[in-house]
Amino acid sequence: MSDQLERLNRLPLRENLRGLEPYGAPQLHVPILLNVNENTHGMPEKVHAAIVAAVDGVVSGLNRYPDREFTQLREALASYLGHGLSAGNIWAANGSNEVLQQILQAFGGPGRRLLSFPPTYSMYPLLASGTDTEYVAARRGADFSLTAEAAAAAVTASQANIVFLCSPNNPTGTALGMDVIEAVYEAGAAQNAVVVVDEAYAEFAHAGTPSALTLLPGRERLIVSRTMSKAFALAGARLGYLAAAPEIADALRLVRLPYHLSAVTQATALAALEHSDALLANVEDIKGQRDRIVAELTALGLTPAPSDSNFVFFGGLKDPHAVWQGLLDAGVLIRDVGIPGHLRVTAGTEAETSAFLDRIRELASSGVF
Numbered sequence: 001m002s003d004q005l006e007r008l009n010r011l012p013l014r015e016n017l018r019g020l021e022p023y024g025a026p027q028l029h030v031p032i033l034l035n036v037n038e039n040t041h042g043m044p045e046k047v048h049a050a051i052v053a054a055v056d057g058v059v060s061g062l063n064r065y066p067d068r069e070f071t072q073l074r075e076a077l078a079s080y081l082g083h084g085l086s087a088g089n090i091w092a093a094n095g096s097n098e099v100l101q102q103i104l105q106a107f108g109g110p111g112r113r114l115l116s117f118p119p120t121y122s123m124y125p126l127l128a129s130g131t132d133t134e135y136v137a138a139r140r141g142a143d144f145s146l147t148a149e150a151a152a153a154a155v156t157a158s159q160a161n162i163v164f165l166c167s168p169n170n171p172t173g174t175a176l177g178m179d180v181i182e183a184v185y186e187a188g189a190a191q192n193a194v195v196v197v198d199e200a201y202a203e204f205a206h207a208g209t210p211s212a213l214t215l216l217p218g219r220e221r222l223i224v225s226r227t228m229s230k231a232f233a234l235a236g237a238r239l240g241y242l243a244a245a246p247e248i249a250d251a252l253r254l255v256r257l258p259y260h261l262s263a264v265t266q267a268t269a270l271a272a273l274e275h276s277d278a279l280l281a282n283v284e285d286i287k288g289q290r291d292r293i294v295a296e297l298t299a300l301g302l303t304p305a306p307s308d309s310n311f312v313f314f315g316g317l318k319d320p321h322a323v324w325q326g327l328l329d330a331g332v333l334i335r336d337v338g339i340p341g342h343l344r345v346t347a348g349t350e351a352e353t354s355a356f357l358d359r360i361r362e363l364a365s366s367g368v369f
């Protein structure tokens with residue numbers, strides 16, 4: 001046992017946290033970072049200027065606590081989402097990870113159960129342990145798909161209090177059918193389960209892919225979670241949010257820390273939302289790079305999953321670690337998500353994507369896979 005672990009174990013840590021590893025995607029310093037699904041296109045100049053001006057405008061008021069209800073931001077998020085939503089339907093926190101944590105604080109906890117469908121977002125089990133909520137994993141099909149029948153059966157069998165559905169799913173990239181979400185919601189009625197659809201990548205979906213926002217009317221246990229970390233290129237600013245019935249937001253007000261969204265965060269997010277057109281233009285470019293990766297990997301004989309996100313999950317590799325290392329040796333960092341035969345790559349700028357594809361073609365011709 002390492003010295004550090006031994007010292008940790010002497011502390012009165014909660015039993016369900018003993019032996020756990022913290023979230024830890026490697027943060028290596030290499031030229032091309034395609035490993036954590038960040039927006040590789042950065043901030044357009046005019047959005048940069050708008051954010052700087054907005055932050056400048058709040059600095060002189062930083063001696064006061066910010067608007068605890070972040071009313072203006074909730075109004076702006078509601079109008080960005082559309083679908084007839086208003087400020088009362090919106091809640092936000094420091095990243096959608098915090099939103100999900102607050103959902104577990106309010107609806108999970110000791111004696112409660114969270115159901116999800118791996119392979120999916122690696123934070124779900126960690127958020128469950130952090131809130132002492134039991135995590136139940138139900139399996140997907142061999143091709144990582146999830147049918148309405150299988151998902152609904154898992155809801156009933158698990159007696160889950162909360163269900164997390166990730167759509168488009170991380171790490172596979174594929175969006176769920178609305179039939180799956182409806183079936184999970186119906187099956188959860190028996191135990192009054194809260195159903196969360198994590199749509200962190202919704203803006204990258206192919207045109208015509210429906211959002212679970214369309215299912216909100218009349219479904220008071222349904223929550224749709226979104227983030228400004230990906231499409232809005234604001235991973236560093238930390239702003240995630242949800243849309244749901246107003247009573248869901250009221251439940252989260254019971255567990256949020258007072259003034260949890262800083263004035264700087266609120267001003268930054270508001271300025272970015274005012275320029276959503278410019279930011280969403282970059283999303284279109286990223287979708288083009290994503291489709292290019294899918295086409296070129298297919299041509300190399302690999303098997304990329306259909307992607308509605310800003311990343312591509314691909315299989316057909318005999319030795320994924322050797323491919324991951326071969327790319328890293330060329331300064332390209334992608335993600336080994338621990339699924340045999342597979343790797344995941346984030347769509348980059350055109351130049352970054354070309355560097356990834358050039359290197360993977362070299363690895364293919366040298367027989368690494």
Ligand SMILES: *Cc1c(COP(=O)(O)O)cnc(C)c1O
Nearest residue numbers: 095096097121170200227229240
């Ligand atoms: C990146 C990601 C998020 C975003 O988390 P933030 O805390 O908003 O940065 C949420 N869910 C999934 C599935 C993700 O991949």
